[in-house]
Amino acid sequence: MTSTLRTLTVPLDVESSPGGLPSFLVRDDVLCWSRREAGLVGYGELTRFNATGPERFLEADIWWRHLILEAEITDHVELPGTGPVAFGSFAFSKTSPHVSRLILPELVVGIRDGRAWATQLTFDDRPLTEAGVLASVERWLTEPEPNGDGSAAEGSDVGLSPEVVSQDGGSGHLSHGSLSEANWMKAVADGVEEIRAGKLEKLVLARDVVATLPDGVNAAEVLRQLAARYRECWTYGVDGLVGATPEMLIQVEGRTAQARVLAGTLDRRDAEGVDDSPMAYAERVLAGSEKQRHEHEIAIDSLTRQLAPFSEAMNSHSEPFILELPNVWHLASDVKAELADIEGHVPTCLALINALHPTAAVCGTPTLVAGALIRKLEHLDRGPYAGPVGWLDAAGNGEWGIALRGAVIEDANTVRLYAGCGIVEGSQPEAELAETWAKFRPMLEALGIKR
Numbered sequence: 001m002t003s004t005l006r007t008l009t010v011p012l013d014v015e016s017s018p019g020g021l022p023s024f025l026v027r028d029d030v031l032c033w034s035r036r037e038a039g040l041v042g043y044g045e046l047t048r049f050n051a052t053g054p055e056r057f058l059e060a061d062i063w064w065r066h067l068i069l070e071a072e073i074t075d076h077v078e079l080p081g082t083g084p085v086a087f088g089s090f091a092f093s094k095t096s097p098h099v100s101r102l103i104l105p106e107l108v109v110g111i112r113d114g115r116a117w118a119t120q121l122t123f124d125d126r127p128l129t130e131a132g133v134l135a136s137v138e139r140w141l142t143e144p145e146p147n148g149d150g151s152a153a154e155g156s157d158v159g160l161s162p163e164v165v166s167q168d169g170g171s172g173h174l175s176h177g178s179l180s181e182a183n184w185m186k187a188v189a190d191g192v193e194e195i196r197a198g199k200l201e202k203l204v205l206a207r208d209v210v211a212t213l214p215d216g217v218n219a220a221e222v223l224r225q226l227a228a229r230y231r232e233c234w235t236y237g238v239d240g241l242v243g244a245t246p247e248m249l250i251q252v253e254g255r256t257a258q259a260r261v262l263a264g265t266l267d268r269r270d271a272e273g274v275d276d277s278p279m280a281y282a283e284r285v286l287a288g289s290e291k292q293r294h295e296h297e298i299a300i301d302s303l304t305r306q307l308a309p310f311s312e313a314m315n316s317h318s319e320p321f322i323l324e325l326p327n328v329w330h331l332a333s334d335v336k337a338e339l340a341d342i343e344g345h346v347p348t349c350l351a352l353i354n355a356l357h358p359t360a361a362v363c364g365t366p367t368l369v370a371g372a373l374i375r376k377l378e379h380l381d382r383g384p385y386a387g388p389v390g391w392l393d394a395a396g397n398g399e400w401g402i403a404l405r406g407a408v409i410e411d412a413n414t415v416r417l418y419a420g421c422g423i424v425e426g427s428q429p430e431a432e433l434a435e436t437w438a439k440f441r442p443m444l445e446a447l448g449i450k451r
C-alpha cells in the first residue's frame with residue numbers, strides 16, 4: 001500500500017450496454033451523475049474528504065489538487081470524466097453541521113458522446129491491467145451488496161415508460177418535517193413582510209417532508225426512475241443524497257464554463273383544463289408574468305456578477321426560455337463563459353463554486369440578509385439540499401448541479417425530501433406551498449408515494 005493514487009482508464013464496448021448509463025445503476029450504494037444516456041457511475045470508496053464551515057469548498061479543492069498532483073494516471077480515452085474522478089456533495093450552509101464530502105470511488109464507469117469507459121483507482125502497488133479493469137466492472141455489476149440482496153439489476157427495465165413510473169408502490173406515507181404546512185405558510189408571509197419593508201429583494205424558503213417506506217427504500221430503483229423520467233435533469237446520487245436537478249450551478253470543460261439558471265415555476269397540473277395549448281399557457285403565465293420575470297432577473301444578475309471576475313467573455317440568452325419538465329415549467333437561462341487565467345491557472349470547479357454558491361435562485365438577494373432570514377424563518381437545517389452536488393476530474397473538468405428535487409435517505413425506511421420557492425413582494429403563501437408539492441413530485445413518484 002502506497003499513498004500514491006494510480007488509475008487506469010480503458011474503453012468499454014458501448015454496444016454491450018444499450019440502456020446507456022442508467023443500466024449501470026444496479027446497486028443502492030452507487031455514486032451517480034447521469035443525464036439522458038450519458039454520465040458517470042462510481043462504485044466502492046477508496047477514500048473521502050470531509051469538511052464543514054465556510055472554507056469547505058476551498059479545503060476540498062486543496063485536498064483534491066494534492067491527491068492528483070502525485071497521481072499516476074494512465075488514460076486511454078481522454079475525455080472529461082476519464083482518469084481519476086471524485087463525486088461530491090456540499091452542505092448548503094456554512095453554519096451547517098452537515099458534513100460536505102468528496103468521495104473517490106474504486107471504479108468509475110462513464111458514457112459520453114457514444115463512447116464508454118471504465119477507470120479503476122487504487123492506492124496499492126499491484127499492476128493495473130485492462131483485463132483487471134474489465135473484471136472489476138463485471139464484479140461490481142454482479143456482486144451482491146453487503147446489506148442488500150443485489151437483486152436491483154434483475155428484471156430492471158432501464159427504459160422505464162412514464163406509465164410504469166407513475167404506478168403507485170402503495171405502502172409509503174408522508175409526514176411533515178420541521179414545520180407544519182400552516183407554520184411554513186406563516187414563514188412565507190413573514191418573509192414577504194421583510195421584503196415589503198425593504199430589507200431584501202428576494203428570499204428562498206424551503207421545507208422538508210418525511211417519507212416512511214415500510215418495505216424499504218430501493219435507492220438504485222429511485223435513481224433509474226428519475227433518470228428515465230427526468231431526462232432534461234441531472235440525476236445525482238452521492239452517499240444517500242438522491243434526486244434529479246434541473247439547475248446547473250457550474251459545468252466546466254476545458255476553459256468553458258456553463259450554468260443553467262432557473263427561477264420562475266409553474267405547475268403543469270395548473271394547465272389541465274385551460275383552453276390554450278399547454279406551451280401557450282406556460283408562455284402566457286410564466287414568461288408573461290412581471291413577478292416571475294423579476295424573480296428570474298435577480299437570479300441571472302447574481303450569477304453573472306459572481307462569474308464575471310473569473311471570465312474573459314460571457315454570454316447568456318437575452319430572453320429566458322421555458323424549460324419543460326414532467327412536473328413543472330421553469331423560466332430558464334443558460335450562461336456560458338470563457339474562463340480567464342487567474343494567477344496563471346484556469347480556476348478550478350471548486351474555486352468557482354466557492355464564488356457562486358449560494359445563488360439567488362436558492363438563497364435570495366442580498367445573499368447575507370437572505371441567508372440570515374432563512375436561518376430564522378425555516379427552522380430547518382437544509383443539510384445538502386440546495387448545496388452543490390456533482391463530480392470533478394484531474395484535468396479540471398466537472399459538473400456541479402444544485403441539489404434540488406431531491407432527498408436524503410436517512411435510514412432503510414426513511415427519506416427526507418426538500419423543496420423551496422423564491423419569495424418576492426407579490427408572493428402568496430398558499431401558491432408557494434402548492435409549488436413545493438409540485439417540486440416534491442419527482443421524488444414522491446420515484447418512491448411510489450401518491451399524494
Ligand SMILES: C=C(O[C@@H]1C=C(C(=O)O)C=C[C@H]1O)C(=O)O
Binds near residue numbers: 262362439
Ligand atoms: C428552491 C427550489 O427551486 C428553485 C426555485 C425556483 C422558483 O422559485 O421558481 C425555481 C427553480 C429553482 O431555482 C427547489 O426546487 O427546491
